[in-house]
Amino acid sequence: MSTVRWLAAAGLTALLGATAPGPSPPPAQPPPQLDDAEVRRAVDRLDGVVEAAMKRTGVPGVAVAVVHDGKVVKLQGYGVRKAGEKAAVDADTVFQLASVSKPIASTVVAGAVGVDGWAKPVAPNVPDFHLKDPWVTSHVTAADLFSHRSGLPDHAGDLLEDLGYDRAYILSHLRYEPLAPFRASYAYTNFGLTAAAQAVADEKGVPWEKLAADTLYGPAGMDHTSSLFADYANAPDRAYGHVKAADGTWKAQYVRDPDAQSPAGGVSSSARDMATWLKLQLGDGTLDGRRIIDAEALQRTHWPEAISNPPHAPAARTGFYGLGWNVSYDDAGRLKLSHTGAFALGAHTNVTMLPGEDLGIVVLTNTAPAGVADAVALDFFDIAEHGQPTRDWIPLVDALYEQQADEGRSKTDYAHPPSGAAPAQAAGTYTGTYRNAYYGPAEITAATDGTLTLHLGPKPQSYPLTHYAGDTFSFETAGENAVGRTGVTFTPDGTSFTVEYLDGEGLGTFSR
Structure with a gap:
């Protein structure tokens, strides 16, 4: 599996929390809350954190939003939309979110089906969707698929998407994938989650992209947010995806069309709209006094559903996955909800919230992962709680990316055939x-x-x-x-x- 796939799956901030020593379970006493001065300290230092990270990595464009106590306390664009050009990133620049689409999709499903809808079987609403085991097919629910506990193998269907197959073909061919034990194993699957979202949309009789717009984007006033690739591609104020060239510079070389897995990775949005969504999340489904999503249904998405990162040492914490969210606890025992999004072809995003503090940050970048999106979020919460970063996060993050990239490569060096190798046949x-x-x-x-x-x-x-x-x-x-x-x-x-x-x-x- 590629680096980007694995780290987006694990949720980098959750992974780092799960592997670091710390209290488990959370302390019995409520953790001390961050006061306004501590949050303001972290907000005031964000410009420096972002600019230093951009200078260090060369990432051309970043946008950041911070929400605290129901207010947007930071909304800023940095750098340029496309390397070599002058158009600046601003609060309304549209970025591809990659897997940060997942908690947005779970917000949509919560609004569309409420609490009870999560427990309904998926198959009746998507007739061509079958898994290898007929019993699992008839019992798997939206909650199972959004929490990656269906038994499908890691990233099932993604290679079909790379080859150019559409959503209908991919969902209808998941039946060939071998299954691990149902509800007793965790494996991150974009198209498992997409199948669940598709089932909800089919039950409502509308395309998923329209359901998302009608349930969330329209009512919340998220005017620069869409689940259609065409809307991103045609946006006049959009961030171009970049990959690192052989000379170490960032090039806008590829365009990633994620429509096949739209619920799992196909949302595009701006920092301003993501701030609105953060307000809704931290406000239990309300926005400026208006009820957008049922509170109980939204809270359901924040519960731990599956163990995504078992503890690897006696003092380590467990990482969980909820319904489209990584669920973990920080060093003070606070509930932390997060997700990383990444495209190897040019996107890296992070959303992290401490619901008990009514505090959240979203970081959008326009390159393949270089550590910036994760490190900015990690630095922000470190500065709020400790006054300074607890470690240099960028090299730690990059080391994880590099390690996983090496694991995804063939063990055979095909560029150097063995001496005396047998010739090919005619x-x-x-x-x-x-x-x-x-x-x-x-x-x-x-x-x-x-x-x-x-x-x-x-x-x-x-x-x-x-x-x-x-x-x-x-x-x-x-x-x-x-x-x-x-x-x-x-x-x-x-x-x-x-x-x-x-x-x-x-x-x-x-x-x-």
Whole structure:
């Protein structure tokens, strides 16, 4: 699994809390509350924190919002929307939120179905949605899927999205994925959560994107927020996604269309609108005296539902996942709700709230993860409570990203074939049309010089193959979940081949 996928899944602030020594369970006595002066101290130092992080990492654009005691106490844009251009980030600049879309989606579901709707089976409302076990299919609920305890494997369906399949195809093919024990295991799944959101929308008879607008964005006045990629792409004041080039600079090279997983990762919004949403969250569903979301239904999203990070030492704390939220406790025993969002193709966001303090922050950035979104939030709460950061967060965050990136790569160095490797067979041994029940059709074609190309997906994506040894070739992966070079190994008679990075769950073999 790629770095971005894993850390967005774990929720970085929750992960750091779960692995650090600390009290578990929370203290019996209520923790001392932060006073206004402590919060003001953290707010007053935010400009310096953000600007230092941007200078250190080169991140071109950031937007921040802070809400305290029902008021927006900080709303600021920094830097530029696109590297090399002059248009500045402001409070209304639209960013892609990536997985910060999940707590927004749970807000929408809470408003649409109330408390009882979380416990209803999903399958009747999405007829093409099936899991491998029929009993699990008939019993899995929106709460199960929003808390990632359905038994689906980690990030099930994401590689289908990378290949260009739409939401309907992906949801209808989750039935091929192997299942872990139902409600007894945790694995983060964008398309499991999307299936639950789709079920709610189908029950209401409207597309998910309209349900979100009618239930939350419209009533709350979140005019720069949308669950449609086209709205982000056409926004005149939008932040472009950036990736780091080989020379270390940030380039606006890719555009990530997350419509297939819109409830889980497809929201775009501005710092101003996210401040409004924070006010609603901290206000138990009210906004400036108006009831937008039922209080009990919203509170239900904040409960721990699944253990996402078991303690790894006797003194370590457990991390939990609620309904679209990471749920943890800080060093003082305060309830902390958070989520990280990240696209490897150019987005990194963080939302963190201390509901007992009526305090929350959202940090939006326009690059692939460089630690800034998480570190700014961590520094903010450190400064409020301790007067200064408790550690240098950026290198710690980056080390976690790098560690996970290495784990997602192949153990084989395909760029350096072994000495004396067996030659490939004639190109005709491998060429032809193949099929896979999960990944769909594939074709191997050969150029006049014998060079092979693999074609995958509904609108075939082409991957030139490089010979490695014998009947094994490799290609450079692409898309959100790219993992560098991966292997393609044919059987000697050419009747089938297996793509290494598509075979994590044993589904990556294509047959003639």
